[in-house]
Amino acid sequence: MTDNADRPRTLSERDRAVLAMESGSWPGPGAKERAIREQLGMSPVRYYQLLNALLDDERALAHDPVTVNRLRRVRDARRSRR
Structure with a gap:
């Protein structure tokens, strides 16, 4: 299990922007x-890595x-089709 003590409790602005873009x-x-x-100033590949x-x-x-x-749900459905 990972130690989350050093992890911020809220999402970064970039993370919130990624989620907003997806909605x-x-x-x-x-x-x-x-x-x-x-x-967002990033490549689509990087975007999807962060989103995942x-x-x-x-x-x-x-x-x-x-x-x-x-x-x-979309990700799980794709995985189950493989």
């Missing part, structure tokens, strides 16, 4: 990836339970 809707192909680069880690973070669940639970 939006996108008009067409490439729009979300463009927004990730422009608004957030899905296992209880702070993210406490911050935005609707989005996190929806994404966990």
